[in-house]
Amino acid sequence: MKRNIFHGISVSAGIAIGRAFFLARKFPQVQAAREISPTQTGTELARLDAAFESTRREIEDAGRRIPPSLKDQTGILAAHLMICRDPKLIQAARQAVKSDFLSAEWALEKAVAAIAESFSLIEDSYIRERLQDVRAVAERIMGHLRGRLASALPPDEPFILLAHDITPADTLELSLKQIIAFATEEGSRTAHTGIMARSLQIPAVVGVGALEEAVNDGDMLVLDALEGLILVNPDQAVLSRYQTQQNKFSAFQATLRRNAKLPAEPPGGFRVAVRGNIETPDEVMAVLKAGGEGIGLYRTEYGFICRVEPPSEEDLFEEYRRLLSAAAPHKVVFRTLDVGADKMLWDQKMLEEANPALGLRGIRYCLRNQDVFRRQLRAILRASMYGNAALMFPMISGPRELRQAKAVLNEVKQELDTSKVPFDRHMPVGLMIELPAAAMTADILAREVDFFSIGTNDLIQYSIAVDRTNKHVSSLHQPLHPGIVRTIKLVVDMAHMAGVPVSICGEMASDPYCLLILLGMGIDEISMAPQAIPGIKHIIRHLDLDECTRLAREAHDAGSIQAVNRLVKLTLAQAFPDELPFYISLLDTGDFA
Numbered sequence: 001m002k003r004n005i006f007h008g009i010s011v012s013a014g015i016a017i018g019r020a021f022f023l024a025r026k027f028p029q030v031q032a033a034r035e036i037s038p039t040q041t042g043t044e045l046a047r048l049d050a051a052f053e054s055t056r057r058e059i060e061d062a063g064r065r066i067p068p069s070l071k072d073q074t075g076i077l078a079a080h081l082m083i084c085r086d087p088k089l090i091q092a093a094r095q096a097v098k099s100d101f102l103s104a105e106w107a108l109e110k111a112v113a114a115i116a117e118s119f120s121l122i123e124d125s126y127i128r129e130r131l132q133d134v135r136a137v138a139e140r141i142m143g144h145l146r147g148r149l150a151s152a153l154p155p156d157e158p159f160i161l162l163a164h165d166i167t168p169a170d171t172l173e174l175s176l177k178q179i180i181a182f183a184t185e186e187g188s189r190t191a192h193t194g195i196m197a198r199s200l201q202i203p204a205v206v207g208v209g210a211l212e213e214a215v216n217d218g219d220m221l222v223l224d225a226l227e228g229l230i231l232v233n234p235d236q237a238v239l240s241r242y243q244t245q246q247n248k249f250s251a252f253q254a255t256l257r258r259n260a261k262l263p264a265e266p267p268g269g270f271r272v273a274v275r276g277n278i279e280t281p282d283e284v285m286a287v288l289k290a291g292g293e294g295i296g297l298y299r300t301e302y303g304f305i306c307r308v309e310p311p312s313e314e315d316l317f318e319e320y321r322r323l324l325s326a327a328a329p330h331k332v333v334f335r336t337l338d339v340g341a342d343k344m345l346w347d348q349k350m351l352e353e354a355n356p357a358l359g360l361r362g363i364r365y366c367l368r369n370q371d372v373f374r375r376q377l378r379a380i381l382r383a384s385m386y387g388n389a390a391l392m393f394p395m396i397s398g399p400r401e402l403r404q405a406k407a408v409l410n411e412v413k414q415e416l417d418t419s420k421v422p423f424d425r426h427m428p429v430g431l432m433i434e435l436p437a438a439a440m441t442a443d444i445l446a447r448e449v450d451f452f453s454i455g456t457n458d459l460i461q462y463s464i465a466v467d468r469t470n471k472h473v474s475s476l477h478q479p480l481h482p483g484i485v486r487t488i489k490l491v492v493d494m495a496h497m498a499g500v501p502v503s504i505c506g507e508m509a510s511d512p513y514c515l516l517i518l519l520g521m522g523i524d525e526i527s528m529a530p531q532a533i534p535g536i537k538h539i540i541r542h543l544d545l546d547e548c549t550r551l552a553r554e555a556h557d558a559g560s561i562q563a564v565n566r567l568v569k570l571t572l573a574q575a576f577p578d579e580l581p582f583y584i585s586l587l588d589t590g591d592f593a
């Protein structure tokens, strides 16, 4: 008997009920006739050209459509586009039609086989790996030749997308509007599927295991991304129960949206600023509608990663000006370019670093590539005239690096002055605390900046030595590890002694449980993905701050992560018994048992 219940990790909250569609990614076997007569070459060449052209358009379209938060995937699209335009591939395939009288499908296969053979002779593993990209593009072209793409999809009906794993490139052939939820066999709490689902605001469960064999296309599914469950072909009673639960979730979301603009003020007068994390100017409206007071983290990488050539100063200026005007009078905090590790620029991949997360990343890349850094700083400074801008440097390891970055900023300001280009002279300058060495020197750093923003995603990665993208160690990514709690507390205390405000812009800020501890430590601002803002503001408005302070103290002194996790869970469950089931958390819920 087939399994009909699957467990996974909820990465985007909600409940979906709908038909299944499994994203097949196998290269379809070529069944077209191999040989053609000389009179058919014209037709076959036209089919081949049309298939290349449709694939090119499809990739360009996907580049425009994919959610901006999937920045690390856009490089793949740029690479695929280059392959699709590669004259060598096109010529080899056309030649096989003209000279060998092969049908378009077989000609394409021959051209790809020839490339594969030439790649296999190359020792460089990086180049050899590019063969996978060539194959992926060939699959798409073949799909067009065989008409597979249109016929393999469910007809105009919303569906739950199942897959082994999903990247934005995989969704090229799907209309994202039709997808009501995701589930993947692979994946961890930090998987791309979750980022994509959160950005599209649809429920998602990852790390579910063997779905492909157990679920047929068209099966009725309940995807419960509150509990991390998938039910296949449930009976009517179960369906009705989930429909009721789905209605309750929607009603709660509607209440949150109605109250989104209320300030995040717990009883007692304290106020915390809640802002949004975004990657493109288009997302500003989502933040403001969700009740965010501006942008606490503008990840500027997207403008660089989605292209093969780096953007010009004018491109950047226009992007930043548009963002500042849309957000005004609210603040926008620009994080200077943080490429490397999981956000590789196309040319950075050539560096072949064994440990890119410990390599030429963030401010290190910028100080080494000052033409790019200066271009970005000029664009931010020029745009600062159009709104309320602030700037911060990522991945700072200590005072020396901060001074080097500030020296470059000052030189750029002088250049602008000399050319009489106006900019906001009072634009606050801050830094991200993401490395333990920065946390330990927070007292010195605080004397030289206007604000701190703690990037907990990286702070956890570098403090616990747990790769944030590695599913094998994802259970060790523990935000309330006493080592993390103590580090954050140290930074907050050092900063406050110097009169410097502290923001949290990592995922911890949008976790309901972590929030208690952060507020208890005296955090001044939090910044998160737009869709998390209304729910987090709701919790803040109903919190007892004295309780948070007590919890933060206990977390600081705790001997075990489990004890802290249990404590925050109990506290929130008492305060929000009805609403808590509608939130998902970064914490390993297994700890609560």
Ligand code: PEP
Pocket: 297, 299, 338, 434, 454, 455, 456, 457, 458, 459, 505, 506, 507
């Ligand atoms: C962080 O590290 O917490 C952060 C906000 O930056 P990013 O996730 O972009 O590395």
Ligand code: MG
Pocket: 394, 434, 455, 457, 458
């Ligand atoms: Mg970071």
